[in-house]
Amino acid sequence: MSLSGVCVTAVESRPADGGTARARQATGELGGTSQDRKHRRIGVRVRGFVALTKPRIIELLLITTIPVMFLAQQGVPDLKLVLLTCLGGYLSAGGANALNMYIDRDIDALMERTAQRPLVTGVVSPRECLAFGITLAVGSTLLFGLTVNWLSAWLSLGALLFYVVVYTMILKRRTSQNIVWGGIAGCLPVLIGWSAVTDSMSAAPVILFLVMFFWTPPHYWPLSMKVKEDYARVGVPMLPVVASNKVVARQIVLYSWAMVVVSLLLTPLGYTGWFYTVVALVTGGFWLWEAHGLQSRAKEGAVGAKLKEMRLFHWSITYVSLLFVAVAVDPFVR
Secondary structure (H helix, E strand, O other), rough: EEEOOOOOOOOOOOOOOOOHHHHHHHHHOOOOOOOHHHHHHHHHHHHHHHHHOOOOHHHHHHHHHHEEEEEEHHOOOOOHHHHHHHHHHHHHHHEEEEEEHOOHHHHOOOHHHOOOOOHHHHOOOOOHHHHHHHHHHHHHHHHHHOOOOHHHHHHHOOOOOOHHHHHHHHHHOOOHHHHHOOOOOHHHHHHHHHHHHHHHOHHHHHHHHHHHHHHHHHHHHHHHHOOOHHHOOOOOOHHHHHHHHHHHHHHHHHHHHHHHHOHHHHHHHHHOOOHHHHHHHHHHHHHHHHHHHHHHHHOOOOHHHHHHHHHHHHHHHHHHHHHHHHHHHHHHHH
């Protein structure tokens, strides 16, 4: 079927014979008494719906949301507001991720790293996934609007629609710049954290938005370098699929420098002090060391394990965590 001009091939979520051991095991139908099997099926189903929200990705989004609330408050924000913002953010991002899985279920079934997703194994049906995603989208928007503020609600809904429509349905299968512009959705939680506290915008959240914008490509491209055969198999033109490792590494270095430079703008504008600056310089310096190291290995023709591209991927998560913890701590040590 076609969704907004993007062809999505319907994939049978369960094995063709409808009863292979693998499918029955995935849904808890093998072994034990009927009561045991029923309990296992319920547990598997619950875990399947939770998996649709991609909890590990959402953890990273919350890491960038909560510290900005501390910065906006210049201290400890209201705990109830923090909890409501986190809940709304989780539901919104979870809805976006579920709808992403619904649209991408055809290629998920063909890629090794996504072969165990709930729609592929048959734990959750496509119709259930679609309804679940829409319910979370509507519920999160109303939660934000009614308990936080409507600016945060519209930003949250905008992030969801951008990820589902612009990235998943339009960009992902059509351009190697998919993650560059599609990554905007993942930058919006920074703005939401600020708007939740102030019900307004300023330069500080915009700077942190740009940090995340420049962070996203050099964070994701190393992973894409490692699994590029998966993307090539399903026709998704991630940059490492269509360009050499040297070209990708050069792009990673350029985005890395832009990210580090932008991260240092908060202090001269008066939003942060010495603590944040030291953390930004040290973590940013180590990031640039890793990025240039990857570029050097790519220039030398290193491939496979010798390329060590995942070192930068793992550090990128540590970097953003440390940087935003510094954002939260800085108001207390200035």
